Amino acid sequence: MTETVPTRKTTPPKRRYAKLAANENREDYSLRFAAHSFRRWRPAVVATTALGGIAYLADFAIGASIVFSYGFTSGVLAILAAALVIFVTGTPIAAACAKYGVDMDLLTRGAGFGYFGSTLTSLVYASFTVIFFALEGSIMAQAFDLALGVPLPVGYLLSTLIVLPFALYGMGALAKMQTWTQPLWIVGLVLPFVVVAVREPGRLAEFASFGGTEGAGSQFSAIGFGFGMGVALSLIGQIGEQADYLRFMPEKTAENKRSWWAAVLAAGPGWVILGAAKQIGGALLAFLALGAVGEAHALEPIAPYLEAVKPALGPVALTFAALFVVVSQIKINATNAYSGSLSFANFFSRVLHRHPGRVWYVLVNCGIALALMEFGAFALLNKILGFYSNVAIAWIGAVCADLLIVKPLGWSPRYVEFKRAYLHKVNPVGFGSMVFASAVSITAYFGAFGEFLAAFSPLLALVIAVVCVPLLAWLTGGRYYLARPNTVQTGELRATHNCTVCGDAYELPDIADCSRQQGAICSLCCTLDATCHDECQKPGASPTSLPMPTFHPPT
Template identity: 55%
Template structure:
């Protein structure tokens, strides 16, 4: 957006936005391609901002929970196997998002789901952000209760409200917050493990022989491995939060090619490397403190780090104070990302359903409000059940998207080589992604509730992933890729080269005939209803056109 007012001499805009939407810093291009003029951060800054959100303590809680429930062997193998799956599925998503500078919702639209089909995934993604916001907020409130003796219900409210002002200013504020706090966080996270290795090395032997409440003890059980993996697989949707930052990557050029790829790989799929390390650390700490504290409290990160810092410092009070500071810092770093990504997802959902956009900040309040309700309902106490069920949905979505990007675009060439996200060029529903996700999620959820026996019940998320991945190319072949593009985008066609790269040169800017602002070519399309070029957001919000541009194509 080149200005906050229409150019002098232009006709009065047909659509006006409130001040929150007109402010690029607040709005952060919530429903749009992130233009080159706004992407002024270096590769390192974007990467560090994206990885800053990985400070969350839920990894420690998840690692602790699975080792307490399923024992050492099942917990460790599930963490490592799932980390490999998440890394591989994250590569194509991170690449396409960084290349085309679009968030997870816009990417999903063009990767087999269609314009309205991706509203389902917006809900799944929004659910991910508020579920994990509530889990992280619960961990934060536990720390407040331990140190300040603040009752949990009050702590939940504090932990929710403190996040809102930090998220209102989007990437501009979050990038600074993550850069400043990252070194301190890394030292505090790793320090206790070094101390335990030096002062109490028997903790590692105790860890490898820890059975928790598992029927198989510390030994491997295929059924319990599947159940543990189902919990950790819920984190597969974290790639969505990573690409909410990666969309601000600078254009890839011959000069920055190496740095660009390193940043995309580390900040995209690379998040799970640190995530898996934290889950392993959480399982170690939980097994270490369980004999003294009991299994009920051993998966709470505040208890893990209080005991760990006590090894370092000797003083119980100082250890609790430092652990509280570390947990609060970690939770703020991640919950700003959860709240931010949730505001983007809700913006995308409601703009399509109701053809209105009051601004990303409005949906920020909604997302935080839902998370607060879950905290007050005690969601932390049902950690394994909630995440095990959710992973069936998340895995079906990610599996369908990855299959489309890798197989349908890359191998079969049925899906367009580029990502189309504008309403005026997409079918409302594409059965390739939408259909494969619905079928995979439906069957795997039935399996989760025991419809197909105990084995498939334990492996329901894996069933979901395989079905979605296989069905997407099958449906694409059957439909011959008919439902990807409803009409060709002349603006993109003129600027697209043989390799599909939109960024070979700075795109021209066009004035939107609807709102009067200027946007880069990637964000524009020709509208036969207005008989002029309009921007992608005005296209989404138009309720009177009845898809005139796709007449004869959309049924």
């Protein structure tokens, strides 16, 4: 694969990006279409890197919390039902991000939210990365405390600092780290369950009749099932982190079609299969350790894990358990910090028309997460995740409905348009559906419509979003998807034009025609322009004088 060489600049550029923002080896096309020339990894490498991001142990804590609260039957069924919803909604999103080379934010813009409408979802997604960074960092700090006696506040700081190098250097460093640590992580994940199966197979039957620690009982409870499902559905935003890697998938061809789809399904929605297994497995380990460590510590993954491997590893059990936890948390929190930086960068670039570089937002993401850890976010696990899932699922449901229903029906463009030059500020189809679904489900969550709808409020949000999106698209005739036709059309996706503002060369999917500059403008320079006031979308705007080849979305 050859790199595109920019043409010689004849005049000084009108904008110079900060050094960090101009370095794509660190920037990773954070606010752009991922150029084909940058997508140099094989599908299997992209999938391995993406799956490394699900090494987190919050699954253990979430599963234990659900089963302890609602009992084995209701809890396990809730975990499995949530996994099914996450897989179904995640599949079209993963495929679209891999196909069009866009992250979750850019996809949301073109899937019914509009240019500024998706700033809300940028914050929702950023909140997801911050919340889970704090939860995972808390688990790492618990390991430092148990193994080395490091006080938790100091452990929180160490767990934050240790992931910074990987998140700062982007996809290249992350791919290497995830690949190198994968064998150790797999061995560490499987070991405690092998030990339990060999030494205590009879305890599995006891676990299956476990009624929880709060009097829920071992029988099925619809209310417990609903609340447990709501907690598990908070993980629906994980598809955004998977998409941040999947946008680097190589172009799908006849030769790589099978490996391409295998990688997309495995690294996209496929994460939830292992995720659900980890939640149930985490609940099992917590149940087995309950008598030895007590309920509070049983909900902290390090203590049950240590109790499970002790019989097999003896005096080195604590060292191995701590190493496994630290490696797991580095793998996931590097991803949380990386994905959070993309989301924060997208939000602030549109609001402030400035972009100092993605790496600065790594520090913002980690700083907020550190504050949450110091304030004890781990102790509020169920409440935080149960509330958050109402908003997250409304967003994902709206995007999914656009991709699966509205685009095939022709009520929205069949490709993903993410550039400011062609988008309305707010598209009421996706944005309106998400806001309405979130408002109703949050109201239900706080008990306004009774206990049953309170328990199933996340599913209520999903149903409302999925129904409202095609309804609004039909009522509006799809006219809020594009503010004007995209005249930059090409049959060669790798063809480049120099941006008339920054002077750099970009592939055609990242280029717009600018009436103000009378030439091509890259998507980021278009985003950062605070003076044009969307001149190109106004009636009578003069067309660009730059001849552009024709553009056809990738098939």
